[in-house]
Amino acid sequence: MVKEQGIGTSHAKIILMGEHSVVYGQPAIALPLPDVKLTVTLTPSDQGQTVTSRYFTGDWHDLPPVMQGVRQLIATLVEHFDGNADCWHLNIDSQLPAERGMGSSAATAVAIVRAFFDYYDTPLSRHELLALADVEEQITHRSPSGLDAATVSSKTPLYYIKGHEGTPIPMNLQATMVIADTGVKGATKEAIMAVQELLKADHEHAQTHIEHLGQLVDNSRQFLAKGEVFKLGTTLNAAQQDLQALQVSDAQLDHLIDVAIHHGALGAKLTGGGRGGCMFAITRTALGARKLAAILKDNSARQTWIQPLDTTRGEN
Numbered sequence: 001m002v003k004e005q006g007i008g009t010s011h012a013k014i015i016l017m018g019e020h021s022v023v024y025g026q027p028a029i030a031l032p033l034p035d036v037k038l039t040v041t042l043t044p045s046d047q048g049q050t051v052t053s054r055y056f057t058g059d060w061h062d063l064p065p066v067m068q069g070v071r072q073l074i075a076t077l078v079e080h081f082d083g084n085a086d087c088w089h090l091n092i093d094s095q096l097p098a099e100r101g102m103g104s105s106a107a108t109a110v111a112i113v114r115a116f117f118d119y120y121d122t123p124l125s126r127h128e129l130l131a132l133a134d135v136e137e138q139i140t141h142r143s144p145s146g147l148d149a150a151t152v153s154s155k156t157p158l159y160y161i162k163g164h165e166g167t168p169i170p171m172n173l174q175a176t177m178v179i180a181d182t183g184v185k186g187a188t189k190e191a192i193m194a195v196q197e198l199l200k201a202d203h204e205h206a207q208t209h210i211e212h213l214g215q216l217v218d219n220s221r222q223f224l225a226k227g228e229v230f231k232l233g234t235t236l237n238a239a240q241q242d243l244q245a246l247q248v249s250d251a252q253l254d255h256l257i258d259v260a261i262h263h264g265a266l267g268a269k270l271t272g273g274g275r276g277g278c279m280f281a282i283t284r285t286a287l288g289a290r291k292l293a294a295i296l297k298d299n300s301a302r303q304t305w306i307q308p309l310d311t312t313r314g315e316n
């Protein structure tokens with residue numbers, strides 16, 4: 001028995017700290033961006049099983065290579081619900097820029113899973129949601145840590161270790177985050193492979209930076225809880241140095257980070273896979289954040305978002 005409509009939602013995420021090192025078992029902290037939304041709607045149709053999205057419109061069996069992860073996820077869900085004979089239309093409506101380190105692939109996967117379970121009126125545990133989203137993430141990313149899927153499905157900031165579902169963490173910070181898109185497609189898969197190569201070529205050097213990032217994440221967790229915004233800023237800058245040493249930053253990210261620091265940001269770093277994509281900076285006040293966003297745009301950022309850091313709280 002299906003419903004008249006199945007709806008699944010998710011949102012963007014920002015990794016505060018711990019990208020890349022999280023793949024090697026170190027902790028990470030990531031925040032949901034609840035205002036940047038993705039909605040999937042599943043409705044009965046006269047014929048076939050069709051998809052409309054930014055990339056493709058048509059039968060899901062014909063999804064293009066860029067959506068192979070989504071294709072595998074839909075195949076898994078159709079099998080799960082024994083739904084080969086059912087006719088539906090699936091619409092993906094996303095406010096997330098794709099391939100910018102804001103978690104668009106995980107957000108797509110999470111919302112698709114939620115829409116199917118809603119359509120078939122079936123309860124969905126968090127464990128099952130993350131396991132199914134991983135079907136898509138394993139194909140779109142290489143060796144995903146699971147951090148993206150955990151955060152785009154969470155209402156609260158998470159402290160995350162690979163293999164776990166993430167622990168909601170308190171955030172008590174009088175500060176604002178400015179996120180800026182370099183306009184360059186992020187290359188998460190390539191950046192992950194670059195870190196793998198560095199670990200092979202110079203293990204001790206790479207491992208030192210990976211472990212240092214883990215230590216910075218644990219320090220930041222304390223600063224977030226205590227509202228120590230200046231210490232957090234310094235720690236973000238230190239994390240950016242580790243990410244540069246791991247060769248996952250690039251000239252455009254470094255440029256926007258330098259501009260932010262030069263104009264008074266308390267700290268700034270890349271976020272997500274790197275080698276393109278987004279950076280963020282933190283400022284003490286909302287007004288400071290708006291001014292900095294305008295400056296980053298004048299310095300070639302394609303788009304900016306502002307996220308207060310004292311409001312992303314609540315229960316999952």
Ligand SMILES: Nc1ncnc2c1ncn2[C@@H]1O[C@H](COP(=O)(O)OP(=O)(O)O)[C@@H](O)[C@H]1O
Binds near residue numbers: 097
């Ligand atoms: N609006 C969308 N509709 C369909 N698929 C999407 C959409 N946004 C993202 N995706 C999927 O996610 C992939 C991008 O993932 P990725 O390169 O990892 O970027 P991100 O860092 O944003 O997750 C796309 O190739 C596509 O498979």
Ligand SMILES: C[C@@](O)(CCOP(=O)(O)O)CC(=O)O
Binds near residue numbers: 188
């Ligand atoms: C590099 C990594 O730590 C984060 C990737 O983030 P994004 O997909 O670029 O948003 C990989 C992962 O955690 O799976």
